Amino acid sequence: MVDRDLNRADPLEDFAHREITLGGKTKRVYVAGNDPAVIVMTEMPCISPHVARFARWVRDAGFTVYMPHLFGRDGAVPTTGMALRNIARACISREFRAFASNASSPVTQWLRALAAQAHQESGGKGVGAIGMCFTGNFALSMMLEKAMLAPVLAQPSLPLNNPAGMHISPDELAAVKARMEAEDLTVRAYRFEGDSFCRAERFAAYAEALGDRFEGRVLPDSAANPNAPMKNPHSVVTLHLVDEEGHPTVEARDEILEFFRMRLAA
Numbered sequence: 443m444v445d446r447d448l449n450r451a452d453p454l455e456d457f458a459h460r461e462i463t464l465g466g467k468t469k470r471v472y473v474a475g476n477d478p479a480v481i482v483m484t485e486m487p488c489i490s491p492h493v494a495r496f497a498r499w500v501r502d503a504g505f506t507v508y509m510p511h512l513f514g515r516d517g518a519v520p521t522t523g524m525a526l527r528n529i530a531r532a533c534i535s536r537e538f539r540a541f542a543s544n545a546s547s548p549v550t551q552w553l554r555a556l557a558a559q560a561h562q563e564s565g566g567k568g569v570g571a572i573g574m575c576f577t578g579n580f581a582l583s584m585m586l587e588k589a590m591l592a593p594v595l596a597q598p599s600l601p602l603n604n605p606a607g608m609h610i611s612p613d614e615l616a617a618v619k620a621r622m623e624a625e626d627l628t629v630r631a632y633r634f635e636g637d638s639f640c641r642a643e644r645f646a647a648y649a650e651a652l653g654d655r656f657e658g659r660v661l662p663d664s665a666a667n668p669n670a671p672m673k674n675p676h677s678v679v680t681l682h683l684v685d686e687e688g689h690p691t692v693e694a695r696d697e698i699l700e701f702f703r704m705r706l707a708a
Contacts, residue, residue, distance in 0.1 A: 443498050452491040452517040456498075457509070464555035470511040471556070475501035478566030478706035481508045481557060481584075485575035485596075485677060487528035488514025492680035493574070496695070503699045505706070506564040508556060512537075512549065512577065532576065533602075540576070540600055543607030546583045546614055547600070553580055554587040561589035568592070570702040574680065575599045578640065579609035582629055585618040592705035594698055595631040595648075596678050597640040606643035608651065615651060622655040629656055630701055632694055634675035634682070636663040659697070665690035 446452065457472035472489070474497070482497045484490070489509060494517065501507045513535075514520075514528045533540045537549040557569045568591030571581040578598030584590045600609040608615065622628065631648065633640045645658045666675035666682040675682055679698065683691040 443495075443502050446491060446495070448491040448495065449519060450491070451519055452489075452494045454489070454494060454517050457507075462510075462556065462559070464552055464559065467552055469552065470516070472497070472509040472511075472516070473507065474498075475506040476504070477564060478505055478702075478708075479508055479557075479560035479564040479569045480505045480592075480702055480706075481510070481553065481560060481569065481571040481581075483510065483553070483571065483573040483577035483580055484512060484514070485577065485680060486513070486532070487520050487525040488518050489516045490518065490520050490680070492677070492683075496679050496683075499695065500699065500702070503702070505570070505702060506560070508560045510553070510556060529576075538576075538600075539609075541603045542609065543601045543604045544610070544612055546610050547580065550580050550583040554584050554590070557584055557587045557590050566706050566708055568706055570594070570706055572596055572679075572698065573598065575639070575677065582618060583610050583614055585621060585627075585629070586614060591627060592702050593629045594701065595629060597633045597637055597676055598631065598644060599639040602639075605641040606647045608644070608647050619652055619655060622652070627655070627705075630698065631656065631658045632661070632678045632698075633658075634661050634663055634666055634678065636674075637676050638674050639676055659694060661690050661694060667691070 457474040538547045569589045570592035572594040573580040574596040581593035601607040663675045
């Protein structure tokens with residue numbers, strides 16, 4: 443993969459820019475790669491150069507990346523002002539329920555349909571997905587789509603007002619758990635120990651609800667990139683990743699890629 447300046451806007455020129463309509467709603471989706479599909483859902487506030495770098499790592503590991511536009515300006519370098527504006531817009535959007543405990547955001551229905559289409563187009567045993575921050579919980583709700591086999595929750599931050607809340611409706615959670623038990627599936631989740639947006643209470647709630655089907659990984663705060671503009675240790679595989687061999691964040695990234703290989707490879 444070509445090294446890129448993460449402090450400059452990313453044109454995403456090595457992705458196909460597709461307009462995909464599902465359930466009467468059209469979204470731009472950036473697609474690149476070959477073989478089994480992995481849906482990469484951006485963190486707030488946009489598909490930043492750091493998010494695009496992670497998507498390219500997934501592509502180069504042997505997958506077809508589907509990266510939908512969900513909010514913000516695609517490829518932009520985030521700023522504090524941009525983050526505040528996009529969070530405010532998302533919080534009043536009908537697609538998201540940022541403050542809802544025991545309820546799923548409506549956008550997960552579109553994402554489940556995207557998973558089904560991606561499986562048809564890319565083949566393989568099934569589809570993987572990773573949500574980050576604002577979208578972190580979505581991969582679990584997507585398990586209601588039978589093609590979804592490998593969900594990853596990176597610092598799941600919803601609901602914003604309840605550290606122990608789970609952003610999924612009880613009936614969906616029960617259905618997901620039953621499916622994971624029947625098909626011997628698991629969900630992976632990652633957070634930094636001192637993250638103020640995704641706290642220990644949230645992982646504890648998922649562990650209580652899903653038992654050993656929930657595999658949570660907690661990284662020490664000392665592993666977060668100290669040069670990141672955001673000082674709260676938060677973005678495990680993007681902003682706070684330290685791209686050095688053997689580093690805990692790189693090991694987490696590689697563990698996620700191996701999880702996708704294990705579940706999706708023919």
